[in-house]
Amino acid sequence: MLRKLFSRAVSASQRWRTRSDGTLAVAPGLGMELVGSGTLYALVALLVPAFFLLYGLNAFPLRDNNEGLYAEIAREMLATGQYIIPHLNGVPYIEKPPLLYWLIALSMSVFGPTPFAARLVSAVSMLALCGGLFVFCRRHGNARAGCCASVAVASAFPVALVAHVVLFDPLLTALLGGALLCFLHGYLARSRKAHLAYFFLLALAVLEKGGVALMLAWGSAGVFLLFMHDRSGWRYLFDRTGLALLLLVAAWWHVAAAWQQDGFSRFYFVNEHLLRFLGQRLPDDYHHGPIWFYLPRLLFMLLPWTPFLLLLVRPIGAPDPANRTIVRFCQAAVLFPLVFFSLSQAKADYYMLVSVPALALWLAVEATGRLAGSDRGLALCWGMSAAFAVVMLVAASRAGQHELGLVEVAMLSLAYAAFATVGARLFRSLQSLHARELALLGVAVLGAPVLALVLRAVDARAGRDSSIYVARIILEHPQPERAVFIYRDFEDVFSTLPFYLGRTVPVIDSASRDLQFGCRAAPAATCLSPGEFLRLREKQPVAVAVKASRANEFLALVGERGWQAEWVADKIVFFDSR
Incomplete structure (x- = not known):
């Protein structure tokens, strides 16, 4: 023919x-x-x-840039049923209209997240x-x-x-x-x-x-x-x-x-x-x-x-x-x-x-x-x-x-x-x-x-460009039920972490510009001050994802004792010893 x-x-x-x-x-x-x-x-x-x-x-994991943000918004839409106001990591995100998120949510409903x-x-x-x-x-x-x-x-x-x-x-x-x-x-x-x-x-x-x-x-x-x-x-x-x-x-x-x-x-x-x-x-x-x-x-x-x-x-x-x-x-x-x-x-x-x-x-x-x-x-x-x-x-x-x-x-x-x-x-x-x-x-x-x-x-760089391995470290820990937090950085560092964990992740002392409007409008439990985090840590075991360059800054806040660390490229997951 x-x-x-x-x-x-x-x-x-x-x-x-x-x-x-x-x-x-x-x-x-x-x-x-x-x-x-x-x-x-x-x-x-x-x-x-x-x-x-x-x-x-x-062929490669979602990357910690805009890709992670938009995919997570669609996942949250599907999980919460909130289709009018897009939410990113639990707070409103209204920079863009929602058609892309709707279509991705539809795709995820068929093929999974x-x-x-x-x-x-x-x-x-x-x-x-x-x-x-x-x-x-x-x-x-x-x-x-x-x-x-x-x-x-x-x-x-x-x-x-x-x-x-x-x-x-x-x-x-x-x-x-x-x-x-x-x-x-x-x-x-x-x-x-x-x-x-x-x-x-x-x-x-x-x-x-x-x-x-x-x-x-x-x-x-x-x-x-x-x-x-x-x-x-x-x-x-x-x-x-x-x-x-x-x-x-x-x-x-x-x-x-x-x-x-x-x-x-x-x-x-x-x-x-x-x-x-x-x-x-x-x-x-x-x-x-x-x-x-x-x-x-x-x-x-x-x-x-x-x-x-x-x-x-x-x-x-x-x-x-x-x-x-x-x-x-x-x-x-x-x-x-x-x-x-x-x-x-x-x-x-x-x-x-x-x-x-x-x-x-x-x-x-x-x-x-x-x-x-x-x-x-x-x-x-x-x-x-x-x-x-x-x-x-x-x-x-x-x-x-x-x-x-x-x-x-x-x-x-x-x-x-x-x-x-x-x-x-x-x-x-x-x-x-x-x-x-x-x-x-x-x-x-x-x-x-x-x-x-x-x-x-691109797949070979996933350890640096995506938080998929950070999520795996947390999920494979002997105590996977720990409360998980991100220290300061969100977009460009940990934006895919909520997606791969399948839940929102509170941010301590957020330096995120993409979460700025949402943290002001409806902070809920997503945007935490350092004091709020320290009070929560006293009640339950925690894991905190930290950019390596901020490790000393984080330890100065919480104290250096009582923490175990696991590294992935330029990212660290700190587990308290409880």
Whole structure:
């Protein structure tokens, strides 16, 4: 069956011809839809992203960063049944809306409280986005570009890694990308249903990340309409039925949360939206950077496909009006988020993930438009991308070993240049369209072992980056019923400890910025003063998780006698001797 499909694709590719300007044209009697909507394209657009996004979701423990925070919030939702106000380690946590937590809790209800269940939401949402890119392009007569865009998004190595982490941004990227694809389809096909789908997905994005989703969606669509000089198109952004649907889906949680939680409106709308953008949010627990902060990160986000950006320096043009419109939309969907996040004072390495789908689609339209001819630029880009994939494989194979020296870096750079040159010549020697398509797929295939090696290296660092072994020490102690506490540090040190213990863990003299609002609003038994802890210690045996650098500080508080210690990397568990 597969051989028959390959033969059909090859024979079909021979019926393509190249226009004088280098763009593709279809031979008489053969429409783009017939060539581009084949089963083979659909299989590749599904199976390759499925591997990159689903492989190894349970390969390493949850990490003591945001991943541990968000997974624990979902676990507590499932355990307590409190779905309106998210709780972190027993106290309110209202920095973000709850859609991600709801979906993770749903996943955990099916698969149990595991890293796989927590990460599945990020992975499946990005996989759905890849499928949406393919379906959109196939509906508009260019399934080849849809297949290329889908594969490029999933196999872009940083994207695949982010999709293996519990974060808001993969789901936001999927919802926002899906909404923008619906908007563009509605614009091209004059589809009322597509415009309503745009508002519905946008509402879900607001429930996932808040008002930033509105800014990104309306800003990108607005810039697109300016590019198109289309005044009538603005009515799509302010459709009354669509806006009513948006409010119906997104507003109810905000009203309910403001009703239930004192201080919600001030903290959520002012502190988390306006003041975060202006760099005045309290506490100041976000990154800062120069205005060009995201330019190199956007280039890095596309690896190993980054060299294909060179095709945009001298584009071949898109003779088809629909393709021209798609390119304009992609330009807007890359430009506006880049400007918006660059102006924001709160920065993070992965924020520009939201622009990767549009950038991949833009590159796919440009690259597939050059496949039929002997294009030197495309050959050079392929050679450089394949070389990047090989270099990444070498680097991943050495992960966890000694750092590369200057001599090794120089040799690797020379090898990269040589491989890129040879690769460009190899690509130009390919005669058939089918062979060049396989060559593009080969760049993605080279990334598969890179992903496997990096996930293995991350698992090897689990003792330092996760509290799973701290939890095991506590649970395997001869007196596992001891009361457990954390001394001062929570996020970035012990955020996964409650998850792996399956219960909240009180924090002594908390220095946590993520627990700051909750400790003020409803401290309950989670946020303890040193005096409260010392009184509790007199009543029952305890175990205290302490960062190694704070060990002397902790012992000065409680006294050095009467404690037994067990170490895991830079973390210590102190057991009193009772």
